[in-house]
Amino acid sequence: MTNMLRARLAAPSILLAASMAFVLAFAAASQAAVKIQEVKSDKGVTAWLVEDYSVPIVAVQFAFEGGSTQDPVGKEGLANLMTGLFDEGAGDLDSDAFQIKLDDAGAEMSFKESNDAVSGSMRMLADKKDEAFDLLKLAVQQPRFDQAPMDRIRNQIVSGIVASARDPQTLAGRQWAKALYGDHPYARDDQGTQPTLASITRDDLKAFHKANFARDNLRVAVVGAIDADTLKKKLDEVFGDLPEKADLVPVADVDPKLDQVSQYEYDLPQTSLHLYYPGLKRGDSEYLAAALMNQILGGGTFTSRLFQEVREKRGLAYGVNSGLSNQSHSTSLTIGTATRSDRAAEALQVMRDVIRDMAEKGPTQEELDAAKKYVIGAYAINNLDSSQAIAGTLLVMQRDNLGIDYMEKRTALLEAITLDQVKAAAKRLLTTEPAVMILGPAGTLGESKG
Structure with a gap:
C-alpha cells in the first residue's frame, strides 16, 4: 500500500472515530441545552457557533442563497456541475494536489446545490483546522474549474442522465414538475440535459460563482472545538474577501397548480x-x-x-x-x-x-x-x-x-x-x-x- 493511499484511508478513519466519540458523548448529555453564540467577523460575516470540546472535531456548514434557479436558460445544470468542482483544484493547486492536501489535513469537504441554494460543508480535526480552513478558503474564493476535471464531472452527470432516461420515476417526476410549476424555474431539472451541459463553459462557471458567492446571501454554522475569537478570524479568511452583495436573478413566488x-x-x-x-x-x-x-x-x-x-x-x-x-x-x-x-x-x-x-x-x-x-x-x-x-x-x-x-x-x-x-x-x-x-x-x- 502506497503512502498516499494510506493517507487517503487514514484521514476519514480518524474523523470517523472522533465522530463516534461525539455521538457517545452527546448521548450522555442529550438533554442539555445547546448554547448558540452569534459570531460576527470584522468584515461582517456572521455565523452561529456551538462550542463543544468533547471531541477534537470542527464541523462547518454554509449556504449561499440562489441555487439552480439561477441557472441561465439554456445552461440548466450549471449550479450542479459547479458543486462537483470545488475540491477539484483551487488557487495554485490542481485536482490531485488539492486532494492530497485535503487528506493531509484530515478533512472532508463537500458541496451540493438545491433549487434555492448552493451549500457546502467541511469536517476537520481541530488540531489541523488552520490547514483545513486554508483549503476551504481556496475552494470558496479561487476555484480553478480546470477543463479536465470539468469534462470528467460533466461526463459523470451525463451518464446519470442517460441512465435515468429509462427510469419511470424520473421521467414522471419531470412531467409532474412541469404540470405543477409550468415555466417557473422549479419545473426545470436541476441536473440539466445533455445539450445544456454541453453548452456550459469555464467562463459560465466563473460568472455564476462571481454572481452567487457573496457575503449578503451567506449563512454559516459551526459546531465543535473552536472558540468565538478564533472563528471570527477564520470567517474573514474564508469568506471575507467575497463580494459584499450577490447579483441574483429575481425569482417569483409560485403556487403549484392544483385541481x-x-x-x-x-x-x-x-x-x-x-x-x-x-x-x-x-x-x-x-x-x-x-x-x-x-x-x-x-x-x-x-x-x-x-x-x-x-x-x-x-x-x-x-x-x-x-x-x-x-x-x-x-x-x-x-x-x-x-x-x-x-x-x-x-x-x-x-x-x-x-x-x-x-x-x-x-x-x-x-x-x-x-x-x-x-x-x-x-x-x-x-x-x-x-x-x-x-x-x-x-x-x-x-x-x-x-x-x-x-x-x-x-x-x-x-x-x-x-x-x-x-x-x-x-x-x-x-x-x-x-x-x-x-x-x-x-x-x-x-x-x-x-
Whole structure:
C-alpha cells in the first residue's frame, strides 16, 4: 500500500472515530441545552457557533442563497456541475494536489446545490483546522474549474442522465414538475440535459460563482472545538474577501397548480400515487399547528391515520406518508404511496376519505397530545445527534429566520398549540382539491391525463 493511499484511508478513519466519540458523548448529555453564540467577523460575516470540546472535531456548514434557479436558460445544470468542482483544484493547486492536501489535513469537504441554494460543508480535526480552513478558503474564493476535471464531472452527470432516461420515476417526476410549476424555474431539472451541459463553459462557471458567492446571501454554522475569537478570524479568511452583495436573478413566488390529474403511463406492477395540497411558509403563524396536523395525518411512520387505514387495516401499501414541503418560493403538503396497480383506485379513495375526515373534523385531543410528545421528544434524536447534524440544524434555523433562541422556545411553542388551531390548519390546507399524480399502467384509475 502506497503512502498516499494510506493517507487517503487514514484521514476519514480518524474523523470517523472522533465522530463516534461525539455521538457517545452527546448521548450522555442529550438533554442539555445547546448554547448558540452569534459570531460576527470584522468584515461582517456572521455565523452561529456551538462550542463543544468533547471531541477534537470542527464541523462547518454554509449556504449561499440562489441555487439552480439561477441557472441561465439554456445552461440548466450549471449550479450542479459547479458543486462537483470545488475540491477539484483551487488557487495554485490542481485536482490531485488539492486532494492530497485535503487528506493531509484530515478533512472532508463537500458541496451540493438545491433549487434555492448552493451549500457546502467541511469536517476537520481541530488540531489541523488552520490547514483545513486554508483549503476551504481556496475552494470558496479561487476555484480553478480546470477543463479536465470539468469534462470528467460533466461526463459523470451525463451518464446519470442517460441512465435515468429509462427510469419511470424520473421521467414522471419531470412531467409532474412541469404540470405543477409550468415555466417557473422549479419545473426545470436541476441536473440539466445533455445539450445544456454541453453548452456550459469555464467562463459560465466563473460568472455564476462571481454572481452567487457573496457575503449578503451567506449563512454559516459551526459546531465543535473552536472558540468565538478564533472563528471570527477564520470567517474573514474564508469568506471575507467575497463580494459584499450577490447579483441574483429575481425569482417569483409560485403556487403549484392544483385541481388536476396528471398520469404517466408505464407498465408497472405497482402504481405510485401522489397528492399535492397547499402548504404554508415557515414563518406563517399557523405553521406549527399544520406540522402537528401533518404528523397525525401521515407524518408519523407507524401511528398516522393514513398508515393505519391504508396499510394496517387494508394492506394496500407497504407505507404511506405526508410532509410539508417548504422551498424559498413555493410550499405544498404532499402525500404519497405505492400500491398494487389493481388496487390503486381503492387506495386513492381510502386516502381521500382519510384526508376529507381530517379536513372536516380535525384530530382528537388524544392524537394531538401524542403528536406533541413525539415531535418534541424526537427533535434531539433527529437534529442534534452529531456535530454535523447540529450545524445543519443551525443552518436551517438561519435560512428559515427562526431566531437564535428557537431551540429554547420550540417546546413551549408546540405545547401552546390548541386543538382548535390544528383543526383550523387542517381545514385551511385540506379542503382544496389537490393535484393528483399517477405513475402506473394506462387506465389504472379510469382517469384521463391532466
